Amino acid sequence: MARDWQDLFIVDGAPATADEAPAATEERRMGRFRRLRENLRKTRQALTSEIQATLFEDLSDETWERLEEALIYADVGAQTTAQVVEQLEREATSGQISGGEALTARLTELLADIARTGDDRIDLTAEPTVILVAGVNGTGKTTTVGKLAWHLRKELGQSVVLGAADTFRAAGVEQLELWAERAGVGFVKGPPGSDPGAVAYDTIAAARRDGADVVIIDTAGRLHTQDDLMAELAKVRRVISKQIPEAPHETLLTVDATTGQNGLRQARLFSDAVDVSGLVLTKLDGTAKGGIALAIAHELGIPVKLIGVGEKLEDLRPFEPSEFARALVS
Numbered sequence: 001m002a003r004d005w006q007d008l009f010i011v012d013g014a015p016a017t018a019d020e021a022p023a024a025t026e027e028r029r030m031g032r033f034r035r036l037r038e039n040l041r042k043t044r045q046a047l048t049s050e051i052q053a054t055l056f057e058d059l060s061d062e063t064w065e066r067l068e069e070a071l072i073y074a075d076v077g078a079q080t081t082a083q084v085v086e087q088l089e090r091e092a093t094s095g096q097i098s099g100g101e102a103l104t105a106r107l108t109e110l111l112a113d114i115a116r117t118g119d120d121r122i123d124l125t126a127e128p129t130v131i132l133v134a135g136v137n138g139t140g141k142t143t144t145v146g147k148l149a150w151h152l153r154k155e156l157g158q159s160v161v162l163g164a165a166d167t168f169r170a171a172g173v174e175q176l177e178l179w180a181e182r183a184g185v186g187f188v189k190g191p192p193g194s195d196p197g198a199v200a201y202d203t204i205a206a207a208r209r210d211g212a213d214v215v216i217i218d219t220a221g222r223l224h225t226q227d228d229l230m231a232e233l234a235k236v237r238r239v240i241s242k243q244i245p246e247a248p249h250e251t252l253l254t255v256d257a258t259t260g261q262n263g264l265r266q267a268r269l270f271s272d273a274v275d276v277s278g279l280v281l282t283k284l285d286g287t288a289k290g291g292i293a294l295a296i297a298h299e300l301g302i303p304v305k306l307i308g309v310g311e312k313l314e315d316l317r318p319f320e321p322s323e324f325a326r327a328l329v330s
C-alpha cells in the first residue's frame, strides 16, 4: 500500500499519527493512491491501452514486442524492459500464469521488484540530521527542499532549517527564502556571492544553537562536467563533515523525469562524481514518461526515495515501488 512519511523517515519516539484510527489512515492512503494515479494519467493511458491490446488477447511474438515497445515508450528503459518482458514471457509460455488479469498483476510485480534497491529509508535520528540536495540545473532542487521541509514539519513534527548554499544567483536565495516562509521553517543565507561552504557551516551552527532536528542544504545546479562546480560541491561536503563527521547523512540527487533517458544518463555521471544516497524524481506529473521511476533505481543502483508530482507544497511524496507500478498499469 501507499507509503507514508512515517514509513520513509526514521524518527525518534512515537510516530506522529499514532493516535489516528486505522480506518482514517487507510482512507488517507487510498486518497493519495487516487491522486498518484491521476498524476500519472498520461503515462498510464498509453500503457494500459497497450496492455489491454496485448496481455488480454491471444499471446504471440507480437504480444511481447508490442508490450516492450509500450514500456520503452513510457521510458522504462530498454534494458529494464527486456528483462521484465522476458521474465513475463517465460512464465506465460511455461503455463505458470495465464489470463490478462493475472499477467497484468505479474507485470506490476516484476516492475515493482526491479525498482527496489539498497536502503530506501531516510534516518532522521541524528541531531541534527543534515540532508544535502544536489543536481543538474533546473531539475527541481529548491522546490524539493521547500516541499520536503513542509512535510517534515507537518507530518513528522520535525523542526527544520534551510541553508541557501546556492549563492550563485540572488534569485536562487530569494526563491528558497520564500519556500522557507511557506513551509514555516528556519532559513539561513550568507551575503551575496558568499562561499557555499560557509553558508552550509552557518546553517548547521544555527541548527545546533536552536536545537533544530533537520538541516536541508540547497545547492546550485551543476553538470558533472563542470569541474570547478563539482569541486565546490565536494568542498561543501567537506565543510559539513568537519562539523559533524557522519554528515551529510543523506545526499539527495534530483532528476527531472521529463528529460527521460537523458536525465538518467546525467544522473549516472553525477552519482559517479558525488556519493548519492537517494534519488528524487521530479515533474512526474504531466509526463507520459513516468516509467523512468521504475527503471532508474535499477539502472543506477540508487533507491528513489521521493517523487515530485507538481509545483505546490504538498506535491512531494515518498516513493513506493508497488504502489507506483500499480498506479501506472492498472
Ligand SMILES: Nc1nc2c(ncn2[C@@H]2O[C@H](COP(=O)(O)OP(=O)(O)OP(=O)(O)O)[C@@H](O)[C@H]2O)c(=O)[nH]1
Pocket (backbone or CB within 6 Å): 135, 136, 137, 138, 139, 140, 141, 142, 143, 144, 166, 172, 219, 220, 221, 222, 254, 282, 283, 284, 285, 286, 307, 308, 309, 310, 311, 315
Ligand atoms: N510540474 C512540476 N514542476 C516542478 C516540480 N518540481 C519542480 N518543478 C518546477 O521546475 C522548475 C525548476 O525548479 P527549481 O526548484 O527552481 O529547480 P532547481 O534545481 O532548484 O533549479 P536551479 O537552482 O536553477 O538549478 C520550477 O518552475 C518548479 O516549479 C514537479 O514535481 N512538478
Ligand SMILES: [Mg+2]
Pocket (backbone or CB within 6 Å): 141, 142, 143, 166, 172, 218, 219, 220, 221
Ligand atoms: Mg535552485
